[in-house]
Amino acid sequence: MDRYERILSLHRILSSSRYPVTVARLQDELGCSRATVYRDVAFLRDGLMAPIVGDGESGIRYDTEDSGRFELPGLWLSSEELHALLAAQQLLSRSGGGVLSSALAPLQSRIEKLLSEHSSGDAWPVERVRVIPHRTRRLDxxxxxxxxxxxxxxxxxxxxxxxxxxxxxxxxxxxxxxxxxxxxxxxxxxxxxxxxxxxxxxxxxxxxxxxxxxxxxxVDESELDRHLGGGYGIFSGTPKGVATIVFSAKAARWVADEHWHSQQQGRYLADGRYELKVPYSAPRELLMDVLHYGSDAEITAPQSLREQARTLLSLALSKYEG
The missing domain is CATH 2.30.30 (SH3 type barrels.)
Structure with missing residues (x-):
């Protein structure tokens, strides 16, 4: 554990403790020597102006009158948290088609600077985070x-x-x-x-x-969710029905772990196939997703949706006839 992480952990321990914390306990939780605990406590008290009271004999704690108002200054995160944050920034900037890159650039440079301080100047290998956009549309x-x-x-x-x-x-x-x-x-x-x-x-x-x-x-959040979040996907609205789709045992290994809808219901059938029930409003996007699985998926209900899938498949097949 480096110094940044020890200071962060020390702050969390003192913030959550109702009674004075002994140096021995801090040694055990921070995984460091007695002398290092004293140096970190001194830095937290004198360098960061933390409201620390007490001593090594009786234990130390935050002054109850000031502890609720004290926070570590700036962006004070562990190296693991910084790595995760920078990876998330890369995900947003790359998956957004570039529209977020300029807005997030100051944050990225600050995180990279903090990471450099953590790792003694070693460069952050941004190329290790790879994002492959899928059907991303061009944005102004x-x-x-x-x-x-x-x-x-x-x-x-x-x-x-x-x-x-x-x-x-x-x-x-x-x-x-x-x-x-x-x-x-x-x-x-x-x-x-x-x-x-x-x-x-x-x-x-x-x-x-x-x-x-x-x-x-x-507009009230509940109304937004009811009107725009109740159906399937972005083509949402008030659900008009529930589709039942049965997937082959092979496709079940993927579908069982997929999130299609917040109110979906799924279960394995006795023969290893997977049955998924999904509320939907407009059927277009649901049909596109089901047909994506080809012969590994079958809409069993309602009959009207099943007939729409049959029509689409017949039209597709007609393109290959002759």
């Missing part, structure tokens, strides 16, 4: 920043939107509610003032975004 960085600013600043937003399904272009004025990252792409959940309802917008289809001075109206 200005639009992304405008959307995020409106969401966090609680201001209304006006923009042009070209729907992917119809290619129709419309002008929207919305009260942003939240920004959602789903399957490597970004979506805006918002209250559409002209349509007087909640809508989800794919951020890559937004253009000419402009923040307005008027305050956004706030």
């Amino acid at each position: 960085e200005h639009v992304f920043r405008s959307v995020c600013s409106a969401v966090l600043g609680r201001k209304r937003l006006a923009f042009d939107y070209r729907a992917r399904s119809t290619d129709e272009k419309t002008r929207r004025t919305v009260s942003p509610q939240r920004i959602t990252h789903y399957r490597d792409n970004w979506y805006l959940d918002a209250w559409d003032h002209e349509r007087e309802g909640l809508r989800s917008f794919s951020v890559d289809r937004i253009a000419q975004a402009r923040g307005l001075d008027e305050a956004a109206i706030d």
